[in-house]
Amino acid sequence: MTTEPADIPDPRVRMLDDLIHGRWVLTLEPTPDGGTEVVAYRPLGWTGPGDPHERLAAPDHAALRELLARHHTTETEQTRE
Numbered sequence: 911m912t913t914e915p916a917d918i919p920d921p922r923v924r925m926l927d928d929l930i931h932g933r934w935v936l937t938l939e940p941t942p943d944g945g946t947e948v949v950a951y952r953p954l955g956w957t958g959p960g961d962p963h964e965r966l967a968a969p970d971h972a973a974l975r976e977l978l979a980r981h982h983t984t985e986t987e988q989t990r991e
Contacts, residue, residue: 921979933958948974
């Protein structure tokens with residue numbers, strides 16, 4: 911794990927904060943092979959950073975948590991540029 915500046919929260923903590931505060935909506939969707947995937951969408955009417963029509967999907971909750979944490983890290987890096 912790399913050391914981050916104190917003013918940037920841990921992406922795993924930020925991901926949980928985003929979920930708790932409604933910055934992402936989670937749902938389960940069927941896959942063509944009969945399984946399910948965990949999907950995160952921005953809430954209806956999203957005006958915050960990023961694409962309001964963004965859709966992130968993963969095969970399970972653990973993979974989606976990692977995807978959301980990486981997504982936040984990428985958003986943070988783009989904001990600094």
